[in-house]
Amino acid sequence: MVTLRHRGGAVLMTAGLVWAAAGAGMVAVADTAPAPSFSLTVSPTRLVVNPGQISTDQTFVIANRGGSAMDVTVTKTGFTSSTDGALQYKQDAPYSAAKWLTVTPSQIHLGAQSRQQVRVHIVMPPKPEPGDHQVALIFLVPAGKNAASIRINRGIGTPIYITVPGPVTNSAIVTALKAPSFSQGGSVPITTTVRDTGTVHRDFRATDRLYAQVNGSSVAFPDFTVPRGASREMKTTWHPPLMCICHVKVSIMGAHGVASTKTVRIIVFPIRLLVIVIGALLVLIVGWFLLRRHYRANVIRAAAALNRPVSSGDA
DSSP, rough: OOOEEEETTEEEESSOOOOOOOOOOBOOOOOOOOOOOOEEEOOOSSSEEEEGGGGEEEEEEEEEEEOOOOEEEEEEEEEOOOSSSOEEOOOOOBBBBBGGGGESSSSEEEEEEEEEEEEEEEEEOSSSSSEEEEEEEEEEEEEOOOSSSSOOOEEEEEEEEEEESSSSSOOOOEEEEEOOOOESOOOEEEEEEEOOOSSOOEOOOGGGOOOOTTEEEEEEEEEEEEEETTTTEEEEOOOOOOOOOOOOOEEETTTEEEEEEEEEEEEEOOHHHHHHHHHHHHHHHHHHHHHHHHHHHHHHHHHHHHOOOOOTTOO
């Protein structure tokens, strides 16, 4: 579920897209707080339309959970994806299916605490290329008229992946794997870049989640999707043992086994801990030496006192 909230001129968005001419800062609204003046929810947050579902109308539900009525405009656009996963909206994006969709209704008035279904009808053009074609629905709440000089347009973008039937390939490769070659311990960042090389998007979620294999253990990357023709950079954190020469490997499976692999080596050696241990040993050695020296001096003084001649006065 995608939620966009607004209270007192500030905007909080848990997912999606926000357009703003200027902002008054970000503020989190607690779930137990009273209903904000603006709260827009869209579900589902993304939609995958398989070949057998193209002829069936798809449904989104938008809900106004705020205390004020709002007008929502639904538009459609193509998109691409940056390496951090952010969607970049472009009408002429590759594999765009923006012209395939009819959205009903496209203009919606939502009263406070109300919801509305939005239906999406898909009509493919003659002989479309098999594989993924992408479009995003933009649920936009235009800025209202007021006396303030700052006006904010608020919106949520939800991606739709439409898979045209026909021969498709679901493949991806690891193009980069980065990790520090030396670590003194603590958290070690691991970064990998995955590129979709097939004709459909590739999901790395649930049982298909991507892992880094480190000396027999598995370190999971967050769930993510790589759209057709795009690349995605993902990060995770590994907690190493005290010392090791470890190898990090990220592999992507294909139809016939491992399709792509990258490996890096990390040397883990606790220099700081070693310095502390050496320092402690030096303190112990110096202390022992001083005690031994003091003991020997006492023994020598005692021996000298015993060997000193006794004078007649003493007798």
